[in-house]
Amino acid sequence: MVARQSPFDLSKCARKNILQLQPYRCARDDYKDDGTNVLLDANENAYGPGLALNSEGALQVSTVNGASAGSSKPDIDFLGLNRYPDPHQIELKKLFCSLRNTHIHSQKDLTPENLFVGVGSDEAIDALLRCFCVPGKDKILTCPPTYGMYGVSAQVNDVDIVKVPLDVENGFQLQPDKIIETLSADDSIKMAYICSPGNPTANLIRKTDIQKVLEHPTWNGVVVVDEAYIDFAPEGSSLAEWVNDWPNLVVMQTLSKAFGLAGIRLGVAFTSPPIARLLNSLKAPYNISSPTSAVATAALSPKNMAVMKKYREQIIAQRERLLQELPKIPGVGRFLGGQESNFLLVELLDKPASEGGKPSNKIALGAYEAMAEKRGVVVRFRGKELGCEGCLRVTVGTEQEVTKFLQELRVVLDGLLRGVGVDV
Ligand SMILES: Cc1ncc(COP(=O)(O)O)c(C=O)c1O
Numbered sequence: 229m230v231a232r233q234s235p236f237d238l239s240k241c242a243r244k245n246i247l248q249l250q251p252y253r254c255a256r257d258d259y260k261d262d263g264t265n266v267l268l269d270a271n272e273n274a275y276g277p278g279l280a281l282n283s284e285g286a287l288q289v290s291t292v293n294g295a296s297a298g299s300s301k302p303d304i305d306f307l308g309l310n311r312y313p314d315p316h317q318i319e320l321k322k323l324f325c326s327l328r329n330t331h332i333h334s335q336k337d338l339t340p341e342n343l344f345v346g347v348g349s350d351e352a353i354d355a356l357l358r359c360f361c362v363p364g365k366d367k368i369l370t371c372p373p374t375y376g377m378y379g380v381s382a383q384v385n386d387v388d389i390v391k392v393p394l395d396v397e398n399g400f401q402l403q404p405d406k407i408i409e410t411l412s413a414d415d416s417i418k419m420a421y422i423c424s425p426g427n428p429t430a431n432l433i434r435k436t437d438i439q440k441v442l443e444h445p446t447w448n449g450v451v452v453v454d455e456a457y458i459d460f461a462p463e464g465s466s467l468a469e470w471v472n473d474w475p476n477l478v479v480m481q482t483l484s485k486a487f488g489l490a491g492i493r494l495g496v497a498f499t500s501p502p503i504a505r506l507l508n509s510l511k512a513p514y515n516i517s518s519p520t521s522a523v524a525t526a527a528l529s530p531k532n533m534a535v536m537k538k539y540r541e542q543i544i545a546q547r548e549r550l551l552q553e554l555p556k557i558p559g560v561g562r563f564l565g566g567q568e569s570n571f572l573l574v575e576l577l578d579k580p581a582s583e584g585g586k587p588s589n590k591i592a593l594g595a596y597e598a599m600a601e602k603r604g605v606v607v608r609f610r611g612k613e614l615g616c617e618g619c620l621r622v623t624v625g626t627e628q629e630v631t632k633f634l635q636e637l638r639v640v641l642d643g644l645l646r647g648v649g650v651d652v
Contacts, residue, residue: 245386252380256286256510259606261407266605266632268623269285271427271457271571274489274544275543276627278527278536302526304519313518316508317345320521324481328468333435336472342498344507347515349456349495350480352538354381355507356478356497360418360450361387369410369420371402373613375427390417396615400429400565411447419450428573428610428621430463431566437641442474445617450503452478459486459540460547461568475500487527487536492520545569547624553634559588559641565618573610575618579645587611587618594644595621595637605634 241249257270268274279302280288287301320339346352359620361368363386370378371394383387392407394400402422411417418442424433433453441451451474458466458481468479478499484490494516497507516524526532550572554560559576575594577585589611596609608621625633 229633233514243386249380249383255600255606255608258601259604264604265600265628266625267605268571268625268629268633269608270490271485271569271621271623272490273485273539273543273570274623274629275488275539277488277491278486278539279488279523280535291591295389297336302471302519302522304311304522309518311518312514313516313521315513315515316340316389317521320345320525320528324441324498327461327528328498329344330464330466330469333467333470336469338469338472338498341501342471342500342504344497344504344511346495346511346517348484348490348493348495349454349480349497350381351511351515352376352478352480352495353377353452353607354384354506355386355511356419356450356452357381358386359503359506359510360503361385363387363415365416367417369407369417371407371420371422373400373428373610373616374421374423375456377420390414392616394426394429399432399492400426400615401439402433402437404437406443408444411441411449417447417449419452420645421452421454421458423454425461425568426565427457427569427579428571428608428616428619430457430533430569430571430573432465432568436466438467445557450476450478454480454573456480456482457485457569459536460543460570465568467646471500473496475502478503483524483527487541488539489523489527492523494520494524500565502640510566518549542626545573545607546627546630549627549630550622550624550634553630554637555581557634557638557641558582559591560637561618562583564616571621571623573616573621576620576641577618589618591641592620593617593643595640597638598640598644599633603640605633607633610638 259265259394261267273369282288289297318340321343362578367390367423368382368386368392369392374392379389392403394404422433424546425431453467455466470476471479478497480497482495558580561577561581564573576595578588578591579585592611593609596607599605610616610619610621
């Protein structure tokens with residue numbers, strides 16, 4: 229039989245906005261997590277998962293009944309893996325509520341009706357877009373420099389972005405008056421994504437500025453506050469419980485950062501019960517796997533929270549060390565943004581600061597590449613982001629990783645500033 233020519237034409241069949249997407253690429257595609265590299269590029273928890281593990285990395289056996297939510301040992305039911313997981317995750321949601329019911333920002337209690345749990349907070353970012361934005365018609369507002377997934381998810385959903393930059397002259401704070409003006413002028417903007425602490429800017433956004441946006445007198449839209457890094461900020465900073473005072477506020481969090489559980493993919497959105505109901509209705513029914521749910525539940529138990537808090541203290545100590553030591557390296561400039569995350573945004577200069585050096589993307593990119601390719605230390609070049617000329621974003625690592633990073637940066641920068649390359 230002669231094969232007929234297929235009429236299938238992918239370029240005419242697939243959605244145009246999807247055809248324009250590039251497959252996700254990250255530094256890990258080039259620089260592997262095989263023990264040879266110091267990975268300070270993805271703002272993970274360098275100290276490990278917030279779980280009580282023994283020296284072989286196995287879970288410590290709990291003295292409490294393994295099935296109870298208060299135990300420290302994940303209750304992964306291997307024999308039950310032939311069954312679909314719980315689509316509602318009420319017990320896990322209750323633990324998140326207990327964690328965030330601080331009564332600092334609201335007297336009202338969060339309950340599971342306030343919650344959506346997803347495959348990382350990336351799922352919440354996308355679910356919100358699908359919930360509120362009509363493809364090809366509605367828009368979202370973002371405040372660059374900010375987290376890239378808001379833009380990627382918007383493109384996937386065929387939603388345009390209106391940008392109101394952070395105030396690059398004033399520590400990357402929000403510009404609420406400009407946001408309000410922009411929202412007033414365009415009622416197709418359905419959501420405003422605010423990252424606090426910001427990525428890559430590491431600063432908390434002032435609560436009063438978020439409130440100004442929430443108090444917009446006419447805008448019918450949703451304010452999304454992304455608190456992925458909130459547990460590195462001072463205690464009581466999370467606005468999660470505030471969602472009971474504002475019907476159009478969403479606060480997203482994740483177990484990927486302070487809790488050290490990026491591998492299980494668990495994110496959460498706190499919001500008003502009517503919005504949570506919509507998000508829970510549109511999600512895939514079994515989005516949270518049983519092993520993920522068991523590990524997340526265990527992570528929120530007191531014994532494992534104690535591990536998370538110990539690692540957090542160590543990260544904050546190393547963050548302090550970087551703040552002290554980095555400026556001593558010739559060619560390192562200012563820290564931009566804030567210090568409320570597990571990473572820092574730091575400028576590299578074309579000459580030492582004492583000789584009037586200016587932020588330089590050439591030096592920053594050269595240093596990034598030389599460190600990653602020749603010295604096994606991977607950070608993130610952020611010089612192309614608004615207001616971030618010459619910047620590297622450096623995740624705070626363990627004590628040994630920070631030592632190596634400081635040593636390698638000193639050598640590489642010395643070579644670059646003397647114009648003799650980096651193989652010196
Ligand atoms: C600001 C911000 N939000 C959300 C995420 C996504 O987190 P998750 O791992 O929960 O999808 C990240 C990850 O780097 C982030 O930096």
